[in-house]
Amino acid sequence: MDEKIAPHLEELTRALGDIEKTGIRAEFDKLLAFRVPPEVAKESILRKFGGKRKILKVKDLSAALKNFEITGRILDIGEKAIRPQEGVKEGPSKLYTGVLADETGSVVFSSWKELPGSVGDVINIRNAYTRLWQNRIRLSIGEQSLVSKVSDSSLPQLSELSQSPAKKLIDVGAADFSIGAVACILQLSHREVLIRGKQSKVISGVLGDETARLPFTAWVELPGIDIGSIIRIEGAQVRMFRGMPSINILSSTKVSSVGPEEAEKLVFTFESVAKDPAPMKIEEIASRDSMFDIAAAGNVVSVRPGSGIISRCPECSRVVQKANCRVHGKVEGVRDMRIKAVLDDGTGAMSVMFPRGLAETIYGKTLEEAEQLMFSDISKDAVYEDLRRILTGRYLAVRGNSSKGEYGVSFVAESAWVPEDDLAVRVVELLHRLGPDDEDYVSEVSGGGINLA
Ligand SMILES: [Zn+2]
Missing domain, CATH: 2.40.50.140 (Nucleic acid-binding proteins)
Structure with missing residues (x-):
């Protein structure tokens, strides 16, 4: 009998945590005592205690989601000691943070408990939630979350997932933490800052492609790269500053010059990107x-x-x-x-x-x-x-x-x-907008007192 139910107990533990402590084991035994087949008992327990399963992919994550399930491969993990707050006797003393990825993207996570896996492993998290932290979406694993290691996953391998997706600058946003891009340097300046008491050189500037411009900061030297250079960046970090993404080039970022032959195939040139931006709608x-x-x-x-x-x-x-x-x-x-x-x-x-x-x-x-x-x-x-x-x-x-x-x-x-x-073009456009089709707009504009003179 025990041999028959052992795998089911294992599965329940994986999905629901400590089944002895929570009384789930007792519930399971009760069903068996009523001659319910173990397989059926397990399913019924999962339905009862696993809740309605809301399974999400990384791309579906947004701020303030609760009680969902997600599966991903650990790309990076580290731990740091958290000093206990004064007056709080017990409480988590270690925070594990890292990056989790699936085929749709990657997300930064933090966990208050040790995870049953390390870099390269696939884990399944139930009862996960998200938080907005420093303007970024963060996957949170709390005391109530159930985490299990998945041994036979069809998720892409580590090497494939760790490649940062190549993006056009306009698509870089708060959900990205690491990206690749091909862009032109439009502005560049060097400055010295104190980092942990050490005088360090920082390069900051503006990158552009045919879709947008973005500020960047390089914490490493960029030999041979100057205004007008077209560069390929791999594994750059995206940081949010005042709601605006900015690209961070770190020591782990690969930066290379795009040669003239390859540059010819690009849809932009330094001249086209450096032009003053045309008004957008x-x-x-x-x-x-x-x-x-x-x-x-x-x-x-x-x-x-x-x-x-x-x-x-x-x-x-x-x-x-x-x-x-x-x-x-x-x-x-x-x-x-x-x-x-x-x-x-x-x-x-x-x-x-x-x-x-x-x-x-x-x-x-x-x-x-x-x-x-x-x-x-x-x-x-x-x-x-x-x-x-x-x-x-x-x-x-x-x-x-x-x-x-x-x-x-x-x-x-x-x-x-x-x-x-041409003023005349605008007057015609405005008159067109003031046409009989759009009466709401007429009253709004006349109320606002637009003066064409
Ligand atoms: Zn003040």
């Missing part, structure tokens, strides 16, 4: 989490409150209200000017932030001139009203970075200008 910008160094053009449909002269904390630069900083309390504020305007190009709208230099340019008044207006007028909103009058309806092009948040797309302008393209 706001609709397209809104479809991405973030975009680096892009351009857009549209009409200012509104100037948002909070635009104009503001006061900043001298310590932390936060905007202060009534000489009170959220962090530093009562402070002598430093005057600054900014404009937040909603730009609409007919496909969508986004909020654009113009810092002082640009704000002064598009407003046509310096901070000092705006202050004069503020002091000479009894209305405390004089500058804001003036900004609305001057900017609403203006057609502007902007270049900068976009990121998507709770309230839609926000764009931080690094430059702004009035496009010299």
